[in-house]
Amino acid sequence: MSAKQILLASLILEQHCGDIVARIGKNILNKGFTTLSSIALDTGFSKNKIRKALCQLIQHNLVKCQKNQRGFITYTGQLSNIFAIMYYPRFIQKAKMLFGDVAELIVEQLLLHGWMTMTSVVTRVTQRLHDPQAEASVAINEYQVSEQFANMASMHLLQHSTLESIDPSKAPPNESEKYQLPRAYTPTVSASHRRKASFNNDKISIDFQDSDIFWQVNIQQFNVHLVDEIIVDGTRNCIDEIASKVMDVMCKMTNVDRSCFSDKTKRLGFYEIAENLSHQEMSEGDLLSWLSILEQEKGGFVTKQSDSSGGLYAINIKNILHALSLACIESIIKENLGAKSFRIFNCLRMKGYLEQQQRCFIGYCVLTYKTDKNPIEDFCMIPSKEAKELVYKLVEENFVNLLEVPRSADYAPSRTLYLFGVNVPQVCRMLLDKIYTILANIKIRQCEESKQETRLLEKSERLEGTISSLQSQGFDEDSQAVKDIREMMTDYEKERLVRLENIVKKCDHGEMQVTETLFVFSQFVILT
Template identity: 35%
Template sequence: MTQAEAQLISLLLQEHFGEIVSRVGTFLIRTGSQPLRVIAKETDTPLDQVKKALCVLIQHNLVIYQMHKRGFVEYVAQCESCLRMLRSPRYIYTAKTLYGDTGELIVEELLLNGKMTLTAVVKKVADRLTEAMEDGKSMEYSEVSATFTQLADTHFVQRCPVVEEKDGTEGRRPPIPSLVTNEKEMFSVPRVLLVGRGKRRRSSDEDEGAGQSKRPKKDLDTSQDDGIYWQINTERFHQHFRDQAIISAVSNKMDQTSSEIVRTMLRMSEVTTSSNAAHTQPLSSNEIFRSFPQGYNISKQVLDQYLTLLADDPLEFVGRSGDSGGGMFVINLHKAVATLATANLESIVQERFGSRCARIFRLLLRKRHLEQKQVEDFAMIPAKEAKDMLYKMLSVNLISLQEIPKTPDHAPSRTFYLYTVKPLPTARMLLHRCYKTVANLIVRRQSETKENKRLLEKSQRIEAIIASMQATGAEEAQLQEIEEMITAPERQQLESLKRNVNKLDASEIQVDDTIFILESYINSTKTRV
């Protein structure tokens, strides 16, 4: 855990849960597993507040607890889960893209609450959708449940691990979570009787009138899914992000039809392929042709030609694994992620040092080891400029220098000095800088908001007054008079603040895209080792 990661996690916890939870979570991140009393003492926080903070962190899968061999419980922070809070808006947007507003609200509720039962999610989402509907319509519980089942079938949501008591006689000790869960049961939705529809909030006057003619309504039967809690499967979302990056890369390199072929192959194996697998399940040409979207009028012969071109492409995103069934093909996931990470490294070098440095960087990636004279010749750059560029990149650890002595005395005149690029250490260094960049962006956004706090509060109060007056049917002149309480300079300042915050938010999302690619590359390298 680097200092930049710890700072970013502290800022994310503070932004999502407040000061006390951030203090407890940051302490666990920096010190490792700790018992309850030590956490309270070292953070100088009352014991009951520490307990509440730990409950919040455990509820959101940011902390786990385990039994020490001496008999007391220790709490351990989950660093990766904490960092994934940065990606929450992307999870919600993906669910909205794939499953509409209902899927968006399901994922949003699970992210807000950490863990929820099926009936609780269905009721909350149905009520929210009913509030947004017009003409007095209501959202059926069964429709929300059907979308939830689709999310579970595609593994975007999963059951939480079963909690088991290690020793029933020791009532004071909390239950220890069991990590052993049947994979099929993790995504199986229980059969729950879902009769009813979402309810709207009523005003006090409506409640009085409704109370006189109140009829018994059948609500959700919550007894059938007691003890079964659901959470977001972040690994499945990350698999989807990786697949989309691969599809986009193929589309940019070749054409739309090639990317649609790759999309079809990834969709056919998205549930059967592990997130850490090196390649997808082998698929025959006939299977791909049968699963191809109907909108593309493409013949089997043309599909085979495209598959051959993809398999022979230097990127090696698609590989052959056999000749049966018209040819067996796979997507080389680790190779694709490594290529995407390398492209990000090249882009960073080009943005920071210019196109000539990027040319040298690509040359070293391709040739592995080169002397300075060879770099000058291959890159076709004058000796003085090539030397300056190499030393610039060497000073920031983008490239490294390897000495190969001819004699044991390491005399400079009898030593080869070879420049090389080590992608994995370079990716780790740039990932560390990306964490630091996101932390700086969050601090800047908080600073911008804090400087204009009073103006924002004034704007919110006026908006609330206008909303209440519109609900009561106020005249246009009255509304305009309330709006004029914000002067022209204040309105201009609010617009400037909104523009700056939007830029900072967009920058966070863009940096997170780079973080995701670099993290995927580093994790795939660990898997191969």
């Protein structure tokens, strides 16, 4: 856990939980394992205030508590879960894509509260859907909401709270028990007998007799779905739309039983894949061709593991993430260091460790253009002096490793080989470190800009609240009262608000792009 990771984590906590929780969370991350008394001594907060903050952190699974060998309760930070906060909007969007608006609200409630009972979730979501002040009030009952909840649990997107008991003698729950619905919920029974519920215009209530069963969002399973999106999009960019459809079907057939730490999916039979692709009107011959193409693409997007029953195929997740990570690295090198540095990097990656004097290193610039006739090879030599400067620049930026191999025990330069090579996982870790700094800087800039305009933002909110109140009383936008209130904001203040809005938009857009790269690199590093 680096200092840059801790800084970013504390900024995320400050943005979503407030300053006190952020300072306590940062203290826990710095210490690794710490106690309540130690936190109070380091931060200067009262124990009562620290307990409230710890309850919030534990409820959202951002901090874990356990009893050590001496009998003290210790707290440790869950760094990966803190970073997952950046992907909450994508989790909500994914739930909506898979199951619709109801699932979106279910995930939103669970992410907002950390963990809740099924009864509480269904009640709150149903009330939201029947809110007369909502922009799009939907006529849906609690039975339909609970069905969507059950569907998401069956896909392992929701699970029982992983809040562990501090008693080490208590056995952890089995994997299958994490997704079991309350006993009072029985899908085979009709809606009128399966639950005690009443619904009318004034009251919504439902009881699954689950006061001791708490649910939370399964972050790891949502990560699996986000990896599937990356796989499908990467296949579409590397090959074409039809290949991405084949990959999409294979991902959907394996994502329920797959862990986010798996480098390959389970094996799928050829006829299983063909059956699930029947709605795409793809013949078995065409499917076999596309699977062969996927098998040959960049080290093998798909691996054929057996020839029995038409063939058994598995998606090679590690190879795909390696190809996508490498594409990001190459883009960064080409953008920051130029095309020649990019060519040298690719040469070292493909050839392995090379000496500086080797011709294939100094003069590498082979560009192959595939045409209908014959390949055209364009050799563009890089002068030796320029190549030396470029390779040491790549070493300085940590894109290339310099390995010293002594021929004698005295490490004399004249009797030492200097080899240059590329370690892609190591480059990803180096770029991840930079990404943490970039995200931290974005959040700091956004926070500082908002603080400078605090009074202006408060004034704008007060005026907008007054205008909304007038509009609810029947005043339209063209009424004199509304115009008078809008004129209370000067042109200079309006310009400052527009400037702040543009800065915030740029920060949000930049953060969204950087987090996508962060996700690709981090998933690849996990698998290596």
